[in-house]
Amino acid sequence: MGKFTEESQQLLKLIGGKQNIAAVSHCVTRMRFVLNDPSAADVPGIEKIKGVKGTFTQAGQFQVIIGQEVAEFYQDFVKVAGVEGVSKDQVKKAAKQNQNALQRVMSAIAEIFAPLIPALVVGGLILGFRNVIGEIDFGNGTIVSQSQFWAGVHSFLWLIGEAIFHMLPVGICWSITKKMGTTQILGIILGCTLVSGQLLNAYGVAGAAADAIPKWDFGFVQVNMIGYQAQVIPAILAGFCLVFLEKFFQKICPKVISMIVVPFFSLVLAVMASHFILGPIGWKIGSWISAGVHAGLTSGVNWLFAGVFGMFYAPLVITGLHHMTNAIDTQLVADFGGTILWPMIALSNIAQGSAVLGMIYLQKKNTKSKEVSIPACISCYLGVTEPAMFGVNIKYGFPFVSAMIGSCAAAIISVGSGVMANSIGVGGIPGILSIQTRYMLIFALAMVVAIVVPFILTVIVGKKKLTTEDIYGDEATDTPVTAESVTLAAVADGEVFPIEQVEDEVFSKKLMGDGFAIRPTGDTVYAPCDATVSVLMEESKHAVGLTLPDQTEMLIHVGIDTVAMNGAGFDYLVEKGQTVKAGEPLMKFSREEIAKAGKSDVIVCALMPTDEAKTFRFHTGVTAKANETIIVEENNV
Incomplete structure (x- = not known):
C-alpha cells in the first residue's frame, strides 16, 4: 500500500472515476488531467483531500496541485485508477477535446507562431529602431538624413528586417509542417514561392495598374504573379494545403516510390493551389476590408466606425491584411490633407503594448516570460505589434481583449475630435510627432487612454485568471516566494x-x-x-x-x-x-x-x-x- 493510496482513491472517486479520465500526467508540482466530462469533477471535495493544495483549469486541462510529493502521489494514483500516464505534450493534445472551436483556432495560431517568436522579437526591435532614426523629423530632418553613418545603419538593418517580416510566410509554412509532422523542407520551399523575387511585391500591388501586374500565361488562362510578403492567411492556407496533400499521397502511394511521388505531387499541387486559389482568396478578403474602412471614414457616423475599427484592427493584424490600409491612408492624405485612419492604427499598437506592460507587471517574478514580454512591449510601443500579439497577448487571450477595448476607447476620442496625421508615421508612441500640430494635445489624451485602460484591465483580469505557474514560471512550486x-x-x-x-x-x-x-x-x-x-x-x-x-x-x-x-x-x-x-x-x-x-x-x-x-x-x-x-x-x- 502506497503512501497516498487512500488519497488517490478519494481523488479517483471525486474526479468522476476511471471512465472520466482521458489522459493524465504530472509535472514538478501538479497532476494534469484531461477529463471527458469536466463538470463531473467535484472541485470542492477534491480540494479537501489531504495533500491537495488546490485546483485550476487551463487550456482544457484540470490540474490538481500536490507540491513536491507529486511524483509519489502520481505513481499511487495510476496504480489505484488502473490508467497509464502519458507525457505532458500528449495531455495537451488530448486537452483539445475540451476546447471550443474558437479556442482550438487560437491555440493553433499560437502553436504555429510559438517557434517564430524569437525572430519576431528581434525584428520588432530592429524595425522600431529604424522607424525612430528614419521616419521622425526632429525639425531639421530625420537622423538618417543628417548622418551618413546612421543612413548606412538604417539601410543595413533592413536586411534583417526584410528577412523576418517580408519573408514571414516561409517561417509560417515551415512551422505548420513541423507542427503537423510532415516534411519541413517542403514547407520552406512552399513559403519561398510565396515571396519570390519573380513576383510583384505585395506592398506594390495596391498602387500598380492592372496591366502592370506580371502574369503567368498558360494560353487558356492567365494568373497574376503576386507575392504575399508579410501575409499570414495565404501562408497558413498554403501550409495546411501542403500538409493535407502530403498526408493524402503518403496514404495512397506505394512505399517503394513514395520518396519520389509524394514530395513531387504534394509540393507542385500546393504551390499551384496557393497562387491560383488560396492566395487570391486571401487578397480578396483584404480588398473587401479596405473598402469597408474607407466607407466608414467618409460616413456621417465615423465615430461609430472608429469604435469598431479601433476594436478590431488588432485582429486584422493577425491576418496580415492590415498592410492594405497604407493605400487608404495615402488616398486620405490626397483628399483631405491628412489621414484620420493612421492615428487609430498608432493607438491600437500602443494599446497592445500596454496590455503586455500589464503582463510584465503581473509576471514580474517570471524570468522566462519577461525575456519575451519586455522586448515585445518595447517594439510594440515603437510601432511593431507582432511580437507582442503573438508572443504574449494572444497566448493568454485576456490581454488581447483588454487591448482591443482600450484601442476602441482611444479611437473614439481620436476620430470624434477629428485628429489627423500629416502622413503615415511611426505606429507607436513616437507617432505623435506625425500628428498635425493643432491635434497633438487631444491625441496625447487618446494615447493616455490607450496606455491606461489596457494596463488596468489586464492587471484586474490577470489577477483572477493567471495561475501560480503563469506568474512564477512553467514549473513554479507552491512554496513561499521570499x-x-x-x-x-x-x-x-x-x-x-x-x-x-x-x-x-x-x-x-x-x-x-x-x-x-x-x-x-x-x-x-x-x-x-x-x-x-x-x-x-x-x-x-x-x-x-x-x-x-x-x-x-x-x-x-x-x-x-x-x-x-x-x-x-x-x-x-x-x-x-x-x-x-x-x-x-x-x-x-x-x-x-x-x-x-x-x-x-x-x-x-x-x-x-x-x-x-x-x-x-x-x-x-x-x-x-x-x-x-x-x-x-x-x-x-
Whole structure:
C-alpha cells in the first residue's frame, strides 16, 4: 500500500472515476488531467483531500496541485485508477477535446507562431529602431538624413528586417509542417514561392495598374504573379494545403516510390493551389476590408466606425491584411490633407503594448516570460505589434481583449475630435510627432487612454485568471516566494477561510486589520516568512506578534477567547526580539486543551494597518499546508 493510496482513491472517486479520465500526467508540482466530462469533477471535495493544495483549469486541462510529493502521489494514483500516464505534450493534445472551436483556432495560431517568436522579437526591435532614426523629423530632418553613418545603419538593418517580416510566410509554412509532422523542407520551399523575387511585391500591388501586374500565361488562362510578403492567411492556407496533400499521397502511394511521388505531387499541387486559389482568396478578403474602412471614414457616423475599427484592427493584424490600409491612408492624405485612419492604427499598437506592460507587471517574478514580454512591449510601443500579439497577448487571450477595448476607447476620442496625421508615421508612441500640430494635445489624451485602460484591465483580469505557474514560471512550486518579503505562507496546516467569518467581531470587523483564519489540523504555528518576534503574551501565551521585513505588523492569534485559559495548553518556542526564518516553529498548542475549555481553536492572522498604503491579496477556501501553501501576497500601492 502506497503512501497516498487512500488519497488517490478519494481523488479517483471525486474526479468522476476511471471512465472520466482521458489522459493524465504530472509535472514538478501538479497532476494534469484531461477529463471527458469536466463538470463531473467535484472541485470542492477534491480540494479537501489531504495533500491537495488546490485546483485550476487551463487550456482544457484540470490540474490538481500536490507540491513536491507529486511524483509519489502520481505513481499511487495510476496504480489505484488502473490508467497509464502519458507525457505532458500528449495531455495537451488530448486537452483539445475540451476546447471550443474558437479556442482550438487560437491555440493553433499560437502553436504555429510559438517557434517564430524569437525572430519576431528581434525584428520588432530592429524595425522600431529604424522607424525612430528614419521616419521622425526632429525639425531639421530625420537622423538618417543628417548622418551618413546612421543612413548606412538604417539601410543595413533592413536586411534583417526584410528577412523576418517580408519573408514571414516561409517561417509560417515551415512551422505548420513541423507542427503537423510532415516534411519541413517542403514547407520552406512552399513559403519561398510565396515571396519570390519573380513576383510583384505585395506592398506594390495596391498602387500598380492592372496591366502592370506580371502574369503567368498558360494560353487558356492567365494568373497574376503576386507575392504575399508579410501575409499570414495565404501562408497558413498554403501550409495546411501542403500538409493535407502530403498526408493524402503518403496514404495512397506505394512505399517503394513514395520518396519520389509524394514530395513531387504534394509540393507542385500546393504551390499551384496557393497562387491560383488560396492566395487570391486571401487578397480578396483584404480588398473587401479596405473598402469597408474607407466607407466608414467618409460616413456621417465615423465615430461609430472608429469604435469598431479601433476594436478590431488588432485582429486584422493577425491576418496580415492590415498592410492594405497604407493605400487608404495615402488616398486620405490626397483628399483631405491628412489621414484620420493612421492615428487609430498608432493607438491600437500602443494599446497592445500596454496590455503586455500589464503582463510584465503581473509576471514580474517570471524570468522566462519577461525575456519575451519586455522586448515585445518595447517594439510594440515603437510601432511593431507582432511580437507582442503573438508572443504574449494572444497566448493568454485576456490581454488581447483588454487591448482591443482600450484601442476602441482611444479611437473614439481620436476620430470624434477629428485628429489627423500629416502622413503615415511611426505606429507607436513616437507617432505623435506625425500628428498635425493643432491635434497633438487631444491625441496625447487618446494615447493616455490607450496606455491606461489596457494596463488596468489586464492587471484586474490577470489577477483572477493567471495561475501560480503563469506568474512564477512553467514549473513554479507552491512554496513561499521570499523576494522582497511580500509573500506569506500558511502558518499552520488546516482549512483557510476569510477573516470576516471569524466568530469574534474584533477580528471579523477587521478592527485589528485585514487577514485570514485557519481551522487547524495540527498543533504547531510556524513563521510565514522571515520576521522578528515583536509581541509575546507572557501569561496566556496564546498569541504572537511579528514584524515583517517591510515593517508590516502581523498578529497570529490562536483560538477565540483563549486568553482566559491563562496559558494552559500553550507553549512558546521563541523569545521576544528573536529573528526567525520562514517555516521556523513559533509556538505549540493543544487542541484538546482548547476543546476542554470550550473554546474555538481557530487561528486568526491579522495584518495591522500602517500609514503606508498597501493591498493584501488573500488566498482562502483552500486546505493549507504550513510553509508550503501561499496565503498572502502583499504589494505597496
